[in-house]
Amino acid sequence: MAQAEQPGSVVPAPVAPGRLPLLGHAVQLWRRPIAFLESLREHGEVVRLDIGTWPVHVLTSPEHVHDVLVQQAQRFGRGRVFERLRPMFGNGIVTTDGDFHRKQRRMMQPAFHRGHITEYAEVMGRQATAMSSSWTSGREVSMVTETRRYALSSVAEMIFSGDLSRPAVEEVHRSLPIVLEGMLIRAVMPKSLDRLPIPLNRRFDAAATRLRAIIDQVIATYGSDGEERHDLLSLLLSSVDAETGAGMPPEQVRDEVIAIMFAGTETSATTLAWTFHELGRHPEVQERLQAEVDEVVGEGPVRAEDLARLTYAHDVFQEALRLHSPLLFTRRALAPLTLGGFAIPAGAELAYSPYALHRDPELFPDPTVFDPDRWRRGAGERSRDHRYVPFGAGQHKCIGDTFAVAEILTALATVSSRWHLTPAPGVTVREVPAGIPQPSELPMIPIARPSSGRHWRNPVPRRSSARRSPTGSPRPSATPGSWRRPPNSSPRRPATRRTPAPGCACRPNSSSGTPSASTRRTPRPGPGCSPSSRSGSSAGAWPSGTSWACAPGTPPCAANRWAPPWSTRSRRSTEA
Incomplete structure (x- = not known):
């Protein structure tokens, strides 16, 4: 426990090993943080580690972290990292301390009450459905881009409402x-x-100026037009301190809005992207999650009351967040x-890494x-409260943690009800250091689930010669390169495209086997590929006028064994 220093x-x-003169441990933090x-x-x-001449005491024990955040929180201030965020967040709840922080937290807490979370869940559901509906079965999507767009759209709609706020949402x-x-x-x-x-710096300063200006403009209009709204901005503008009866000035509202946008976008989007990544790597977990979503949610949209019953989904989310926590x-x-028996001088910086813990x-x-x-x-272990701190703890614990959980679970359930996600072939996903480590890239291939009524294709060859249909009756296993038809759909003509040989670049990207206009490219034939006429059953026409076919008897291309045939993705070299 932290105690007053006794000489x-x-x-x-x-001191951590590897300290260099003047540089300290900056080189190690830069190269492999x-x-x-x-x-x-x-x-x-x-x-202790030194970043240049700046000493930092890093806590690696959960007991010491709990002591600093909860037991002896009054002995500690925010620290340098949060002070560096002040030019953007101003005096928002993210950067302040002491009595002012406690007052702001009291005034903002009602906006994150369970009743409002239910209203926000409707917005989250609409945005999750919009994201999920925009995908095409077998067509690769960037999960980093998709989850960030989802989180940003959800937060923007929850903060602002009506036509008046449309310019703010666009900005x-x-x-x-x-x-x-720039902030990171x-x-x-x-x-x-x-x-x-x-x-x-120029991009950051210009973007920050535009963002603060448009929010100030919307706040001024909200206070003058007399229209009744039920968004988060209206709640902040109408909030009153129970002890003093004072409201929140417009500048303070702006700072809090920016803080909410940051926390509700970056943290949620990154965690959701990593969750999809882990599901793609663990299909057995994904199948259990889909079964739970089918039972709890059914065919309709995800409702607020469904979230508490998605217990396995919550476990999946927590495990993904444990593996990919704030740095x-x-x-x-x-x-x-x-x-812990060590002297900590006044003004010293202390740090802890949820990721490392x-x-x-x-x-664990x-x-x-x-x-x-x-x-x-480990549900009954009370000590887990000390060990698992992705949202912080004590008086500075994230005020919107329930909001973030609802945002992620809603998207997770919405996507799982409709899609089976598979990793794009030939890609090694690396962690890029950031506030929460980011995926270097995260391309994934959504495959429509049979229950959705869409045509889909299983990209992974089955070992057994027979499988069970959704109704339980045996049916022949699909072979690589063939189509499968979901129940109750009209018959389809068998595919006329053969699986290309290794290196063959002529792959169809639609059910007709003809490349789309947006993705056509001149093929580069590999072993087993030979020119053929359009009448060949395995030929594919390309803009150059040349058709290519894979020679009979050649082994299937390794990439095509795992990617749907309409994917336009070329094989990527694996990163070291």
């Missing part, structure tokens, strides 16, 4: 991604670099104290294994 009874915290933060647990429960879509990128970089950059006229949070000691094998056995069932096995 002679404590020692300085051990995630691995470096994870390695600190091997050197103690409190470890949010335009400027917020630029602001998010500025949080760790020296403050002296903020004013350099480099492209990054670093900071606090600042307001007075000299001891922590959640991958500690002492806290087999920490790199995606195992949603671990949350049911």
Whole structure:
């Protein structure tokens, strides 16, 4: 537990190995920040590292983290990372401390009451349905792009409503991604670099100015037109402090709106993208999730009352968030104290990494294994509250955690009811350091589930010679390169396209076997491919006028064994 410092009874915290003169540990943090933060647990429960000449004490014990966030929270301030966010967030709840923070939290809390979450869930459901409906079975989509668009659209519609706010929504879509990128970089950059006229700073400053101006404009109009609204902005404008009876000034409302947009977009979108990634890597988990969604939600849209019954979906979400948690949070000691027997001077920065904590094998056995069932096995362990802190804890815990959970579960259930997600072939997804580590790229292929009534194709060859239909009766297994027809649909002519040989670039991307105009390209034949006339059963016509066919008896292309035949994706080289 943190205690007032007692001279002679404590020692300085051990220094992480690899410190360089003047640079400290900056080089290691720059080259491999995630691995470096994870390695600190091997050197103690409190470890000092230097970022240049800036000393930081990193906490690797969940007990010490709980002590700082909850037990002795009054001894600590926000810290440097949050101060660096102040130029964008102003005096929002994200950056403030003390009495002002507590007052703001009291005034904002009603906006995140369970009753309002139910209203927000309707918006989330509409946006999730719009995202899901925009996909085409077998056509690759970028989950990073899709989840960010979903989260941004959901948050924007919940904050603003009506035609009056349409320019604000458009500006949010335009400027917020630029602001998010710039804030993450500025949080760790020296403050002296903020004013350099480099492209990054110019884009950030321009986007931030536009965003703040349009929100100020909407707030001014909300207060003058007398129209009754039921969005989140109206709730903030009408909020009153129960102790003082004072309302929130317009500038403060703007700062809080920006904070909500940031938290409700970046965190939710990234976590949802990683969840889809893990489902694609673990089809058995995806099938269990789909079964639960079919039972709880049925054929209709996801409702607010469904979320509490999606227990396995919640376990899947928690496990994905455990594996892909925020990278670093900071606090600042307001007075000299001891922590774990180590001296912490006044003004010292303390940091903890939820990412590293959640991958500690002492806290989570087999920490790199995606195992949603671990949350049911450990449901009765009270100590888990200390070990699992993706939303923080104590007085600074994320005020919108329930909001974020509803946003993610709604999208997860909506997509699972309609699609089976498979990873795009030949892609290695890497973690890119950020506030929450981002996927380097995340292309996935949605395959329409049979119950949706859409034509679909199983991209993975089956081992058995017979399978069970949805009604339970045996039916022949689909072979690679053939079509399957869902129940109650009209008969379709058998496919006339053969599976290409290795390296054959002539792949159909539609049921007719003819490339679409937007994706046509001159083929580069590989082994087993030979020119053929259009009348050949395995030929595909291309813009050059040349048709290509795969020679009979050649082995199937490795990429085509896993990708639907209408995918236009060429084989990617695997990253090192």
